[in-house]
Amino acid sequence: MKPKLTLKKIAKELDVSISTVSKALRDSPEIGEETREKIKAFAKHYNYKPNNIALSLKNRKTKTIGIIIPEIVHHFFTTVISGVEKVANEMGYNVLVCLSDNSFDKEVLNMEMLANGSTDGFILSLAKETMQKGDYHHLIEAINQGMPLVLFDRVVEDISCDKVIIDDVTGGKKAVQYLVDIGCKKIALISTVDYVSVGKLRTKGYKDALEENGISVNEDLILKIEEMEDSEAEIEQFLKEKDIDGVFAVNEHFAISAIKTIQEQGKKVPDDVSVIGFTDGELSKRFIPSLTTVSQHGMRIGEESARLLIEKLERTPSEEEYYKTIIVETGLVTRNSTKLKK
Amino acid sequence: MKPKLTLKKIAKELDVSISTVSKALRDSPEIGEETREKIKAFAKHYNYKPNNIALSLKNRKTKTIGIIIPEIVHHFFTTVISGVEKVANEMGYNVLVCLSDNSFDKEVLNMEMLANGSTDGFILSLAKETMQKGDYHHLIEAINQGMPLVLFDRVVEDISCDKVIIDDVTGGKKAVQYLVDIGCKKIALISTVDYVSVGKLRTKGYKDALEENGISVNEDLILKIEEMEDSEAEIEQFLKEKDIDGVFAVNEHFAISAIKTIQEQGKKVPDDVSVIGFTDGELSKRFIPSLTTVSQHGMRIGEESARLLIEKLERTPSEEEYYKTIIVETGLVTRNSTKLKK
DNA sequence: TTGTACGCGTTATCAT
């Protein structure tokens, strides 16, 4: 096991000073042709690479960005990471991934852990618990310390920072409008509790679309789910004996549970009931019937977030402070869980 | 924006020396009660946290572990990350996630990027291209530089390092034995090309199980898929007019494509053909019919990998070198894609 | 009880 090569060792080996080596390797014209070539040849041969940690300390920059997500076992977040990673790598950054497990405490802990020099900035989607509590002191603290922050997907208005979101209201509207267009009259909504921003917004889209089409909103047809765990049972309970011809579910799991329940009741999807989900999951594509969904474009969200963050990081500090919110458009992907009513 | 607090600033503020502050904060008995309390109070009030980068440089340890995976949009890898992250955090480590996109070049690049001080060690599942090429110089180099390496899932024998794998042969055997037990006689295998270690091993399991049951292996019933992209079409082609009553697929995507094809041919799963997959994907659980699978326990693989790596990292260097291979048992999860033949 | 000096690996600035 050979320990890592350092400037010092090269200097000693070649019997020159450390700074000569440093300069030679950075092609400084201060160094004579001959020595420069000699040093570069040596470094190349023994595969010298400068130590990132030392550079970080010196430059006060880590070239690392931290991303904290509520849970990784979610296709959407996973595509976001993929997008972040792609852009980050192109720009010479590493990506530190942390999971909050939807816990406020873990989110705070993770941020503190990374804020002490491990990372130059954050990309973050809030834990459910954090949104519920409404306690964002850790975000504010990071910003105050001069660490740029980009929120995505589960964002919160009170915090001044860059944001990348999809237009959940419009997305929800698109979905419901589509259901209306294909002839659905009695459309149920399966959403999450309101403190999860996306649930609230998509619910608004649902209501807006109905109203625009002159259909009155029936609260009886709206289900708000608190825990993923019990969702299947709740949905079954909810749909029992409901007279509906369309379902808009705010994620793919709810959509699939709905389809299962509907089928168990002897009704057919999409012939009797059309179902629409909200996601980009693999599940939607592969499920039978494959799901019509509002697509979230997680990859693009990740890319935009990374770009936004790196832009902030590399901006000269003199420039004026300003924040952007980027809205990534949703698309409607029609598959086999919806069908035109005759 | 207040810049980060450092020892130096505290020292200046309180008019003591830097080392006094350092010692006081670390509860050194060298420092007088009074000064110590004063310093600690100050530090606490202004929320002092030591700078990780400086510590890393000093200790030559980053307390960060790098994990490189072929692709993140794969439920299995995602659960592995989850497991790694869990154990790492418990032990005070951060996790740097990089993606190789199954590309050899990107894998090498990622390793070089992280090897220059960003990380204390690696957890890695090889890119498909790397296994195909058989070029492992980057792994060897990392090991030579004293960076511990843990390979998981897609491992390779030639490299001396810790490994965490599932018993693919036994897993494959279990699957096929189960098919035999429920009365299947003509069992097809849908696998990957042989240079992907898991494909090869699961194929061996398939053959072993057949032979142990006195069923001769028919190469006509074996399909080896090169590209995920074309898998669906290939599977359709392959299964066309094959007379089979069971399918063992080495991942869930293949299994699902098989089910679709079989259904399109007017046959029923599981009544006419039983299908078994290999994974822990969400898809398997939610698909209709839900899939009987050999479960891989990605979470546990991640946990074991992290434990193994951290153990190496914290071992005193005097201790003797030795490597472990941990085999995580597979389990068989019976769901609705298999059925006893009458 | 407190402070000084040094080193981790690097670069920038200032001497020689």
Place this chain on the structure above:
DNA sequence: ATGATAACGCGTACAA
């Protein structure tokens, strides 16, 4: 053309 020195933030052996 080359080298010495300081600095980034921290901890620690040693000196006062």
